[in-house]
Amino acid sequence: MPKPRSRPPLTLEVIKNVVDHGTFQRGKRYFQEDRVIFVDVIQDNPDELYFISETEGGRDEIYHQTVVVKPGRDRRTLGIFGDCTCPVGMQCKHMVAACLAYIDGEAIISMPDEEKSFTDWLVQTAPGTPQTPGEHASDDFLIYQLDSIGTNAGTGFAVTFRVAKTKKNGLPALGREVGMASLMNPYGTPPQYLRPNDRDILNQLQISDPSFRTPVKLQGLAGGIAMDLMMDSGRLFLGRDRVQPLHRGEPRPVELTWVEEAGAFRLVAQTAPKGGLPINLRPPRYVDLETHEVGGLEIPDDLDADWLSRIPEAPPVSPEELQQVSETLAVYYPQLPKPKALNVRSVKDVNPIPLLTVRVDTLNLTRSALNLQFIYENLTLTPDHPGTIATGRVNGVIVEIHRDLAGEEKAIERLGQEGLVRNPKVSGEFTLATLGISQQVIMTRWLEVLNQTLPRLKEEGWRIHHEEGDIPRLDVAEDVHAQVEEGNGWFDLHFDLEVDGRKVPLLPLVSELIGSYQPGRLPPTLALPMQDGSYVQVTREQIEPVLQAIIDLYDHLAPGQESLRLSRLDAPRLLELGDAKVQGGQDLQHMARRLTQFETLTPVEPPRDFRGDLRGYQQQGVNWLQFLREYQLGGVLADDMGLGKTVQTLAHLAIEKQAGRLDHPALIVAPTSLMSNWRREAEQFTPNLKVLTLHGPDRKQYYEQLPEMDLALTTYPLLPRDSEELLAQAFSFLILDEAQQIKNPRAQASQVVRRIQAPHRLCLTGTPMENHLGELWAQFDFLMPGFLGGQEQFSRTYRTPIEKHNDGDKLRRLTRRTTPFMLRRTKDIVAKELPGKTELLRSTPISGKQAALYESIRLAMEKKVRDAIAKRGLARSHITVLDALLKLRQVCCDPRLLPASAQAGSAPSAKLAMLMEILPELLDEGRRVLLFSQFTTMLGLIEQEVKKAGIGYSKLTGQTRKREEALDIFRNGHANLMLISLKAGGVGLNLTEADTVIHYDPWWNPAVESQATDRAHRIGQDKPVFVYKLITENTVEEKILAMQARKQKLADNVYGDDKRDADEPPIDADMINALFAPESGA
Structure with a gap:
């Protein structure tokens, strides 16, 4: 592998190539003046030269350099990259000086230089200039720097140590600072730059100031010795001066x-x-x-x-002390000069003039402040001025002011009345309290102080001085105007502030408040910023209704938005705008007033052929339903169970038929268990309505009759199955009974019911919400799609904050939005209109296994009874008949009451299912319930279901040993349900704590049932009592009731001379034929 080529050397020409001529010359001069304190090479290899350095600036500042020298790609040229902590930052004169210090010093000295001046020569050759001894091992030496310091006793002096070299001009460099601890370290090797006489100097300095801290204080005898030794060394300088060392002078x-x-x-x-x-x-x-x-x-x-x-x-x-001081000096120090006596003028009984100096922070108004002073003649004092007498010079004369402390305190209290408090950190400064107060409120208060308080104070004689910052203008809003513009199904609401005779759009001014607004927490006044930099002051009463409307209906406002577009369903908002002057939208305002004050709605009487007497609250309910129809609004009739939601609805439909508005049939969707109730009450109250029940296996054949009907009844389970027929038919009304059944919007029934054509929609329910707010949303989304937003928006806006975070404000907003479209009366509200006892019949059909079991028992028992009568005669077959009827009644209550051999595979109980729908609703309404059954085993089955539902209860049967304990549990409110067997508790008990009675199974003798009911409905009862009788449709239970109504024979047996048990039915041929005849399903 070839050896890498070496890096070209750093030369003068390389330095000149990376900076301009002026920078190079200034850097060269700095180098020649020995301003480079040190150069420390971090890395030096063929690829990079990297060193750091420190250089003294023109004003004795110390700057730090980082220099990197790298060869170019051809490795023939060099680049220099120098950073510096000076203001220039890079490629500066300090970097040039550091690079020159790195290069061989001889090359620099040999460069052409300007001729030295005589002054330079004279300074360099001045006596006392320290010369570095050539024989010493180090070129560095220690400099002693004397600085004045502030002490408790006035001005003192201390010594700082610096290690320096001799610069080219012969003067010492500034040097780097070292501490006393490093110089006197007994465990280390003494620094090489120390001279022999330094040790004596340092020893004396340590005695003068034993703290080992730097700078070292000069004091006492050791300080004097150290001072002489440092001067003798020729290395004691005053401050950062390095030209002339300190030297001895004459005494x-x-x-x-x-x-x-x-x-x-x-x-x-x-x-x-x-x-x-x-x-x-x-x-x-x-x-x-x-x-x-x-x-x-x-x-x-x-x-x-x-x-x-x-x-x-x-x-x-002080001037007032001059005389006393002169007298004291005369006694103790007569040799000292006395202060000159002055002519002092005493001023008394002068009222202070408060002076407020105003400092406005225009960038952040909340950081503004006021400074209070008091003017006595021309002397100005702060509130914290010590003593009751203040002395000062006024026009060259010493004035002695006797302060009016009460007057000063009165002025301070006046500022407190305006909400201003003293700043304990700054004398005389007053500001506004900020702890726990929002920035918006603080800014508003400052604007009020600056624009309203200061002018008031000026009128009261205060002097106001504006030190800095302009005071923003604050106008006052006179009125809020709301302009309504109606559209098709919507209306625009435009808000304006009336300010100084002009109208200013309000919404852009409040857009920033939307995110932080909390109902009920607005200050009495608020300042809103205007586009021109001024502010407008509004009151809480003016602004809060507007903010409330915005946050209820909008997540945010778009930039520049000046109006709200609202659905006509939001018309009640027009009545909640406080002091705003509403213009336009008269029809909407009229509708809103009627919607929110249903008691004052125009009464609409049912037609004469309506066979019922409506109570007062029921007539108001009909008026409300008629109002909703008039304005094509949907609504929820949410009265408590038993208050007559069915009869109010039927009266409403009867009025519609009489008025000729029922041009299409009304469709009522209800749970299967309520079909017979609707049919029965329609027959009772509105016999002129043509009613079609679309239920049962043969219902499809009746759909062709639907257009000619006034009222159609169907069930929730049938909606998906009959969707084709239902969606093809137009309806005048679509009414959902027990409307919480559509709580799951994804369920097939919920989807179908939303698609049915009907201009008027109603929901009937005693429990609009059973488990969560999503159920309420589902009903309103059916009535008026979009009224509460989409499902996700509703969850984000209302459901999650309310259910998970217990957000009371969001709950109030939701309640305020839904209340106009929900009419709910509890039994407590209408108690005065209710009779002492209201009897209600609730029936349910049996189906499936239970119906098949019932039919098989009926056939078997009919044969058994007729065989017994044929063999022994009617009079001797009494027990056989009663046993047969018992089995049929047991099947109606729950097939599990039959002997195991007859149960035919544990068929479900329709009546028990109906009970478990009714019971939780009653308890949720706050009812206290007595539930009677003649079958103790049935009470046990009910007890199992009650436990599963988590309902507290008490139980009283013939097997109950601690009767009083069981009764006290109910009486003391530890349980709101009591299960009672008819024989164990039908007589002799006083349970007026209860207001609801349920007879699970009908008894032959109505007097026995009445006696059981009277456990609650008796003297001492101060609440209306509701009595529910549960029966199964098309069974022996229904026929027993019909027999009771037709003949009243059981009551006659109670009071007559008949020796049979009054709890047993009279048995004759007609009764046998009626009870055991096959059932005809509807």
Whole structure:
């Protein structure tokens, strides 16, 4: 491998090629003046020369250089890259000097140079210039640098050490600093640059200041000895001067005199001739900073040298102390000069004039400040001025001011009234409190102080002086105007501020507040920046409704946006704009008022053929439904269970038919268990409505009748199966009962129901939200798509902040947005309108295995009963009939009540499923429930389901040993559900804590049921009681109820002379035929 070619040498020509002529000449002069302190080569090889250096600048600054020299590609030329800490930064004169120092010094000296001046020669040959001894091992030597330092006793002197070389001009270089610790290290080898006399000097300095710190203080006898030795070495210089070392001067007498400084008098010691500064050494010395002389002090015999050295410690004397000081001097130091007596004028009973100096920080207004002073005649004092009397010179006369401290304190309190507080770090400075206050609020307060407070103070006689910064103008907004422009299904809302007779668009001014706005936390006033650099002041009442509307409806404002485009569904916002003057949009405002004040809506009476009496709150509900229809709005009727959502809806549809607006059928979608309820209540209340039930296996054949119907009923599970037929038909109304069923927007039923054609949509539910806010969004998205945004936007804006972060503000915003379109009355709200007891029938069909089991039991029991009657006669077949009816009733309650051999494979219970839908809803509404069943085993099955649902309960049966304990659990509120067997708790109990009773299975004798109901509905009950009776459709349970209504025979048995058990049905041929006849499904 060939050996790499060597790098060309660094020469003068190479340096000249990388800098201009002027830089090279200045660098050469610096080198010749020995300003290069050191050059340290880091790397030197054929590929690179890399060294660092330090060079002294023109004003004794020390600059650091980094120099890299590299050959070019042909390895015949060189490039120099030099960085420096000087202001030039690179390729500067300091780099040139460092490069020249690296090159052989003889080559530089031999360069043509300007002729030396006589002054240069004279300086270099001046006596006392230290010459480096040639016989010493090192060319470096130690310089002693004397500097004045501030001490508690006034001016003192200390020594700093520097290691230097002799420059080409014969003078020492500035040198690099070394510390006392390194010079006196007892464990290391002494530095080679130390001379023999340096050791004696350093020993005396260590005695003078044993701290080992640098600089070393000169004091006492050792300091005096060290001073003499350093002068003898010829290497003691004053400060950074290296031309003339300090040398001995003639002794000078010391004299004491009084000098005036800032209105006070100070005793000073000085030499004659003047210029010498006394040093606290023994014997005392002086240093003359002009002549560089150090000499002894001639002290009068009647003065002590130690006392003289302490004169710099003496405090100044105020004019009011002059007389006392003169008297004291006459006693203790009669030889000292006395301060001249002055003519002092005393000023009393003068009111201070507050002076505020204003400093405005135009870049950050919150950093502005006010400085308070008090003017007494022409003398200005700060609030922190010591003492009750202040002395100063006014027009050459000493004035003694007797301060009015009460007046000064009154002025300070006046600033406090404006919210200004003192800055403890700066005397007399006042600013605004900032702890826990937003920058926006602080800026507003400063604008108010500068524009409103200062003029008020000026009117009160204060003087205001603007020291720096212009005061931004602050105008006051007189009114907020809201202009409404209506479109098709939307409206634009434009806000203006009225400022000094002109209108200014408001939205651009508040766009930056949107991200930080927190409802209820705005200050009373706020300053908004204008485009021209001024500000406008608005009140909280003016701005907060606007901000609230923006954050409720917009994530942000676009730059320059001056109006909000809103859906007509947001019309209620027009009523929430506070003091804003709303112009235009009269129809929208009228709709908004009616939407938010449903109690005042115009009553719309149902037609005469409506067979029902509406309670007051129900009539208001019908009025609200009619209002929604008028304005083509969707809504959620969310009354508590049992308050009549069904009858209100039917009355609403009856009105529509009478008015001729029901040109297409209304479609009601409900859970399967509610089909018979709707059908039954429609027959009861609106017999004139033509109702079609689209349910059951043969429903498809009835769809052709749909256009002629007034009302169609179907179920959620059938929506996907019948979507083709339903989507082909136009409907006047689409009403969802138990609307929370569409909570999953991706479910097939939810997707189909959104596509059905209907101009009017309603949701009926006692629980708009069962588990999470997404269920509420799904219902509103069905009613009015986009009203709450898309699903992801809703989750981001409302659901996540509310459910995960407990954001109360977001919850209030959501409530405010949905409330106008949701009518919810709880039983507590309408309690006065409710009767003492309301009975409600809830039925559910049986299907599948349960229906098949029921039919097989019915056939078997019918044959068994008829065979028994044929063999023994009706009177002797009583037990057989009751056993057959018992089995049918057990199948209706739950097939698991049958003996295991008859269960036919654990068929599910439709009634138990219905119960577990109703029960959680009732408990969520705050109801306290008594649940009765005659079957203790059934209560056990219910108990299992209740446990799975996490519902607390108590239980009372014939097997319960601690009856009172079970009752107390319910009475004391530890559980809101009590399971009771009919015989164990049907009589003798007082449970008025309950307000709801559920009869799981109908009993033959309604009096027995009434007695059970009366456990809650009795004297002492102060709440309406709701009684739910659960039955299965097209079963023996339904026929038992029909028999009760038709004949009332069971009640007659209770009060008559019949000896049969009143809890057993009267058995005759008609009853047998009715109970065991095959069922006809609808």
